[in-house]
Amino acid sequence: MVTAGALERLRDGNRRAITSLLANEGPMSRADLARGTGLSRTTISSLVTDLIGSGDIVETADRGRPHKGGSGRPPHLVALSVPRGAVAGVDIGHGHVRVAVADRSGVVLAEEIDTLDVDEHGVAALDRAAGMVRDGLATARVERSDLHAVGMCVPAPLDRRSARIRTGIMPGWRHLSPGDELQRRLDVPTFADNDANLGALAELGRGAARGLTDVLYVKVASGLGAGVVLGGRLHRGATGIAGEIGHVQVGEDGQVCRCGNRGCLETVVSAPRLVALLQPAYDEELTVESVLELDADGDAGRSVGRALADLCNSLNPEAVVLGGSLGTSASLAAGVRAAVDRYAQPDTAAAVRVVAGELGDRAEVLGAVSLAMAKVAP
Amino acid sequence: MVTAGALERLRDGNRRAITSLLANEGPMSRADLARGTGLSRTTISSLVTDLIGSGDIVETADRGRPHKGGSGRPPHLVALSVPRGAVAGVDIGHGHVRVAVADRSGVVLAEEIDTLDVDEHGVAALDRAAGMVRDGLATARVERSDLHAVGMCVPAPLDRRSARIRTGIMPGWRHLSPGDELQRRLDVPTFADNDANLGALAELGRGAARGLTDVLYVKVASGLGAGVVLGGRLHRGATGIAGEIGHVQVGEDGQVCRCGNRGCLETVVSAPRLVALLQPAYDEELTVESVLELDADGDAGRSVGRALADLCNSLNPEAVVLGGSLGTSASLAAGVRAAVDRYAQPDTAAAVRVVAGELGDRAEVLGAVSLAMAKVAP
DNA sequence: CTTTTTTGTGCACCTTCCGGACGAACAGAT
DNA sequence: ATCTGTTCGTCCGGAAGGTGCACAAAAAAG
Numbered sequence: 001m002v003t004a005g006a007l008e009r010l011r012d013g014n015r016r017a018i019t020s021l022l023a024n025e026g027p028m029s030r031a032d033l034a035r036g037t038g039l040s041r042t043t044i045s046s047l048v049t050d051l052i053g054s055g056d057i058v059e060t061a062d063r064g065r066p067h068k069g070g071s072g073r074p075p076h077l078v079a080l081s082v083p084r085g086a087v088a089g090v091d092i093g094h095g096h097v098r099v100a101v102a103d104r105s106g107v108v109l110a111e112e113i114d115t116l117d118v119d120e121h122g123v124a125a126l127d128r129a130a131g132m133v134r135d136g137l138a139t140a141r142v143e144r145s146d147l148h149a150v151g152m153c154v155p156a157p158l159d160r161r162s163a164r165i166r167t168g169i170m171p172g173w174r175h176l177s178p179g180d181e182l183q184r185r186l187d188v189p190t191f192a193d194n195d196a197n198l199g200a201l202a203e204l205g206r207g208a209a210r211g212l213t214d215v216l217y218v219k220v221a222s223g224l225g226a227g228v229v230l231g232g233r234l235h236r237g238a239t240g241i242a243g244e245i246g247h248v249q250v251g252e253d254g255q256v257c258r259c260g261n262r263g264c265l266e267t268v269v270s271a272p273r274l275v276a277l278l279q280p281a282y283d284e285e286l287t288v289e290s291v292l293e294l295d296a297d298g299d300a301g302r303s304v305g306r307a308l309a310d311l312c313n314s315l316n317p318e319a320v321v322l323g324g325s326l327g328t329s330a331s332l333a334a335g336v337r338a339a340v341d342r343y344a345q346p347d348t349a350a351a352v353r354v355v356a357g358e359l360g361d362r363a364e365v366l367g368a369v370s371l372a373m374a375k376v377a378p
Numbered sequence: 379m380v381t382a383g384a385l386e387r388l389r390d391g392n393r394r395a396i397t398s399l400l401a402n403e404g405p406m407s408r409a410d411l412a413r414g415t416g417l418s419r420t421t422i423s424s425l426v427t428d429l430i431g432s433g434d435i436v437e438t439a440d441r442g443r444p445h446k447g448g449s450g451r452p453p454h455l456v457a458l459s460v461p462r463g464a465v466a467g468v469d470i471g472h473g474h475v476r477v478a479v480a481d482r483s484g485v486v487l488a489e490e491i492d493t494l495d496v497d498e499h500g501v502a503a504l505d506r507a508a509g510m511v512r513d514g515l516a517t518a519r520v521e522r523s524d525l526h527a528v529g530m531c532v533p534a535p536l537d538r539r540s541a542r543i544r545t546g547i548m549p550g551w552r553h554l555s556p557g558d559e560l561q562r563r564l565d566v567p568t569f570a571d572n573d574a575n576l577g578a579l580a581e582l583g584r585g586a587a588r589g590l591t592d593v594l595y596v597k598v599a600s601g602l603g604a605g606v607v608l609g610g611r612l613h614r615g616a617t618g619i620a621g622e623i624g625h626v627q628v629g630e631d632g633q634v635c636r637c638g639n640r641g642c643l644e645t646v647v648s649a650p651r652l653v654a655l656l657q658p659a660y661d662e663e664l665t666v667e668s669v670l671e672l673d674a675d676g677d678a679g680r681s682v683g684r685a686l687a688d689l690c691n692s693l694n695p696e697a698v699v700l701g702g703s704l705g706t707s708a709s710l711a712a713g714v715r716a717a718v719d720r721y722a723q724p725d726t727a728a729a730v731r732v733v734a735g736e737l738g739d740r741a742e743v744l745g746a747v748s749l750a751m752a753k754v755a756p
Numbered sequence: 757c758t759t760t761t762t763t764g765t766g767c768a769c770c771t772t773c774c775g776g777a778c779g780a781a782c783a784g785a786t
Numbered sequence: 787a788t789c790t791g792t793t794c795g796t797c798c799g800g801a802a803g804g805t806g807c808a809c810a811a812a813a814a815a816g
Binding site: 242 | 384385388392416417421535537591592604606608609611613614615616617618619620621622623625626627639685688689691692693694695696721723725726729730
């Protein structure tokens, strides 16, 4: 199977053209497939027979309408068959673990969230995550042997080569390779990435950035991170640590950041910092949600937008998608919008839409599912 | 010719695989081509016969060595034949026009530079550029009908759709579409892009960034612009105006910039501003070159590096290439290096090399040649 | 000189795709 | 009810492409 003749590759490619067309456009007739791929109806018929025989696609019961007008023989529609088995996504945050089990078309079958102190207890969090995946499989009535892949994200940059979290940010994770650790516990191929990257993947595939190609996804939560989508693909950078926007210096004399510098963006807009900043002035205990209300003048948003404006000037994206626990705040979006309009070049600002993510807190875990699906498909 | 059957496309693709392999690796034997493409020797032989018949490749006189060891029949090498005809590159700066005429393998046959006030006199500059192209063709002894394409760059962002320079920056170019204008004068397909983009293309193809895939090319000259190379391809953004790094705010109370804001990076590091800033303290008239010496403490470099550090955090590139008239300054490079190390995340800073461009002032015109070659090849 | 190794090319064969023809299945008109 | 027009899916013969095998050519090694 390693080597394939050119003709075999050709037919393989055409098969793939059919399946990807079906994946993108939904069920279609053979004639539609011929029009969509540029191949002849005859060839499509042959390929479809192949694909039905191999179980990759199925003929649906309902028959569509002829290509134009109502006249003509109604077509038989074929659709991508949902492959047997399941994939799982694991979202590890600073203070929570969220797990989703989905079928191989991405439909979530079971989802669960648990809160615990992740940062200090890496091993415990990984144990818990593995247990939650097993629970999710049971809830979804999926055999453990039918789990094909696991995607996971961690709230820290992952070096592409070592697949490790760099030291310092999460003390309990020093020198741990999260993907390998979870893979050992579940005995299933596991793929790890940064949380913002997977959030971007989810919003790109099934969220606010559907159909776009150049998008900045910004996760505003405990920390601050970006997923950079360029040309329709996630840009991970030379060593896989692209998207570290939390340490842009926004004030010369700001607080000391965990990275060692002063005045980092993250010291201004992350959820815990906002709570800490505003708490002294209030009697009741502040929650993350209540912070959003208090920041009605959009200070946090403007700080983020200030940094994003520079990035927009450099990358000229179609959209900025705001995610994370603070991403749905209207005042945040308004602040970002205002700052982008103020600091980015006019044409750049005019070209970029600033929108809230559609997937909320689930973006990361759904992106992890997408990652697992992408890794198991080819 | 618009439609092509799948088999025809297959053979076309295989032909292209051969030519691109020859383009990347130089002259090869048929057997090497078979090993390189994965096709059989028989097929390669047939394709090579085709390609020799169509004149796309030629059999060289010298015969290479057998694949391994000295034993075996020595192969006949085939090489990409340099197609007849020429392409031209035009670099329009704020105060100069530079033109290069090259054969279709990219070897420069004639090159010329002229200084004039471009900004105020768009029509005159375009007339001059067209004349210089014609002069270059004469020098290179190329018939005017053999000129296949022209690439050009302008020192301003070009909107992808309208292909126009946005108003304001270059008064004499308001509502002008540089590509269309030059095309009308030369009656040859002309493709325009931003100067930093084409500089990046040149350094990527034949300069300091050969073989890299994620590179920030920064042009430091009259203005400040970046060419962003990601995944081996130039990133132009949603509307084609990516790379505008000149208007990052580096000081709240800086000079007023031509863009309307205060404290833009461009007000600190562009050549004319540096001259204007330093001139009062010196008797003799300062040149751009002399400014470099005076900035030995690297102030300008540190300002640029400060902005680049943020961008590196977001994009995690392999290299930053410094181009433009100030790009070869050692103090500039040192300043950028220092600021990146200071302000970027340690892992990001460690992953990025800061190097001077190898092509100097010729980068843009060579990139324009590359653009023309890329557009005429397929 | 013989053997070994590598190269380039004819030939028969297989795979893949395509155009034309044909029946099937519907809508609308008569 | 019947006819006509249209679209859909498939079968068939033929063309185009790629591959394995065999074989001659050309050099080095023994």
